[in-house]
Amino acid sequence: MSGPTTPLRISVIGCGYLGTVHAVAMAALGHDVVGIDVSGERIAQLASGEAPFFEPSLPERLAAGLASGRLRFSTDIGAAATADLHFVCVGTPQSVGSDAADLRALFSATEALIPHLKPGSVVAGKSTVPVGTAARLSGLVEGAGATLVWNPEFLREGRAIADSLSPDRIVIGVSAAEGSGRPASAESSGTLDILRQAYATMLELGTPLVVTDLPTAELVKGAANAYLATRISFMNAMADVAERAGADVVGLAEALGHDERIGPHYLRAGIGFGGGCLPKDIRAFAARATELGAAAPAALLAQVDEINLGQRARIVEAVAEHFGGSVVGRRVTVLGAAFKPESDDIRDSPAIDIARELHRLGSILTLTDPAALPNVAGRYPELGLEASLDDALRDADCLILATEWAEYRQLDPARAATLVASRTVFDGRNCLDREAWSAAGWKYRGIGRR
Ligand SMILES: NC(=O)c1ccc[n+]([C@@H]2O[C@H](COP(=O)([O-])OP(=O)(O)OC[C@H]3O[C@@H](n4cnc5c(N)ncnc54)[C@H](O)[C@@H]3O)[C@@H](O)[C@H]2O)c1
Ligand SMILES: O=c1ccn([C@@H]2O[C@H](COP(=O)(O)OP(=O)(O)O[C@H]3O[C@H](CO)[C@@H](O)[C@H](O)[C@H]3O)[C@@H](O)[C@H]2O)c(=O)[nH]1
Structure with missing residues (x-):
């Protein structure tokens, strides 16, 4: 894959199965990426080029990203400050004692990011969340002059790198213009341009892009797994x-x-x-x-x-x-x-x-x-x-x-x-x-x- 014409500065927050692969994939696409996690052990592994879990071609992709100078890792959320686009990839496990998702990591990661957001930057939620979560987060993000979008991830483990680089579709949920029900505001603010730039290589190859509102984007992910x-x-x-x-x-x-x-x-x-x-x-x-x-x-x-x-x-x-x-x-x-x-x-x-x-x-x-x-x-x-x-x-x-x-x-x-x-x-x-x-x-x- 060739790189994008204009590389973006990207942060990926949460470097588990999803975030590690996403960070590596974004660097492979030519972007300048910092992966951030609260686990010092995880970050030390990644920074030293050690794949923290078994995933085909991850070791090679990780090594290539580090060698290119476009991929680095940090435990400091402040390292996200220079990024234009932040992907939030933290875990949303089952809550202890109930079937509901435990959203504490998602809210704490987003709150930690707020002081480091630049006006005009974009926060893209990738974690899998119950419908309605993005609406709860958007107030926080928009208070800092940034925009929240929901960009669910559909990769399968065992083929995560290939799925990330060649997805079946890209779904982006944006805030609906008040009362219109249409995802219009993000179009005009340039938010979508940043996402299009992030995924330019795939879009040029014909990957379908579905732009919708926030709850529909959250539901696409939940419904796909439910189906x-x-x-x-x-x-x-x-x-x-x-x-x-x-x-x-x-x-x-x-x-x-x-x-x-x-x-x-x-x-x-x-x-x-x-x-x-x-x-x-x-x-x-x-x-x-x-x-x-x-x-x-x-x-x-x-x-x-x-x-x-x-x-x-x-x-x-x-x-x-x-x-x-x-x-x-x-x-x-x-x-x-x-x-x-x-x-x-x-x-x-x-x-x-x-x-x-x-x-x-x-x-x-x-x-x-x-x-x-x-x-x-x-x-x-x-x-x-x-x-x-x-x-x-x-x-x-x-x-x-x-x-x-x-x-x-x-x-x-x-x-x-x-x-x-x-x-x-x-x-x-x-x-x-x-x-x-x-x-x-x-x-x-x-x-x-x-
Ligand atoms: N695993 C997959 O194949 C996959 C695919 C699509 C979507 N998802 C979704 O992606 C999310 C992450 O899943 P995963 O499998 O990568 O989970 P994971 O448990 O492997 O990784 C989560 C990571 O987030 C980190 N983290 C927790 N709180 C943090 C914080 N405040 N700041 C920074 N980092 C923090 C953890 O230390 C951990 O490394 C979930 O919502 C999951 O449903 C996963
Ligand atoms: O016909 C089948 C297909 C799968 N499985 C099992 O289903 C599970 C899940 O498999 P798979 O979907 O390949 O792996 P995941 O990595 O869990 O991926 C699912 O979960 C991810 C996290 O949400 C999504 O991103 C993916 O799109 C979705 O396929 C595994 O235990 C498989 O053995 C079966 O039993 N029968």
Whole structure:
């Protein structure tokens, strides 16, 4: 990608999974970027060129940004003072004790930024927030002579750099002109020009730009994640019916996906969705819908959540049933700890929940993963961790494939058979070649499969 004709000075506040990638991507586009975080450890890592989490091509992109002199990191919010555009990327996790989003970091980061805002500068919220949050923040920002826009982010972990540099669309919510309902004021003030300049490279390549009002922009993000989660739970509900009826959910998904009105994505049944986004975002969406008096959307998403969590419980029950009702003393190996492949993120990972429950029920549990074990060791020291795949397979009484890393999908069933004690595999992601595994003498159990 070539750089923009006029580079901007940009600050990115919050350097987690989203902010780190966004800062690196903005520098790759040719802008002058400072990434800011309250965590000194995080900033020291980033400043020394160490990628703080596993994400394909992040180490190379981070190194290139630092070497270019266009990317730097600081714990001092004052380092944002020279920027024309500030992206706020701090966490909005689920609140302790409720389903609602915890917005404390968002408000405290914005309040800390206020004294450093120049008149005419733009604050772009990228964190995922309940609808109505931007309106609460805009008074703060506008009091300082700056403008607030909402610019939700849709990147997926594991492909975060590629998604950031080639998004499907760019959504920008701006303040509606009083009473008109149209996002007019930002057009005239040049706010949108700054955003267009930030994303110039992508816009020149034809990336669709949707300009809307603040609440619609917030809702686009919440609705996108709610819809993706609903599709996955829908297919897991179909898997339940398929299993009971002797049908096959993989063939069902393939046939449904050919329908242009449906499309093939997010139809993979299995142990369900996890991660730092879909689970907490549908809960926050439902909590906000309830506050707004919209009971039906809240009930719909509660059902989506329940189906999803049920998938984790069902595979544990199936494993116990396989062993005649009890897993006590059984050697169970879980392949994968991250919530998805190409990531070391274990936030709300179905793999971890399943491993913890089987451990609690008395199995001799071994967990392996090519990237996420250091994160597991820090949080769940009780789980038996094994970095070597061969050693994890050795003497297992059954395998559970929980995260579809390429090395698990490509496992040779004949060779794996020589290592385990008993040839039983629960394919929690329906990603193994059932025929090949069965032919190698394995008892194969998929999700929603005959
Ligand atoms: N992870 C993703 O793939 C992704 C994608 C799109 C949107 N989002 C949304 O982006 C937001 C961030 O998610 P994440 O996964 O990067 O979270 P994260 O927990 O990895 O990162 C949040 C970062 O913000 C920092 N922070 C907290 N308070 C701060 C403050 N006052 N000033 C500066 N930094 C502060 C934390 O130290 C942390 O490094 C969330 O709203 C999330 O829903 C995430
Ligand atoms: O057919 C499918 C597709 C995904 N998953 C699971 O769904 C979860 C989420 O996967 P994915 O959406 O690829 O990863 P995330 O990085 O969580 O990305 C989601 O959450 C981000 C944070 O909001 C958004 O930016 C992205 O657009 C949205 O896809 C993972 O556990 C997957 O295993 C399934 O079970 N079946």
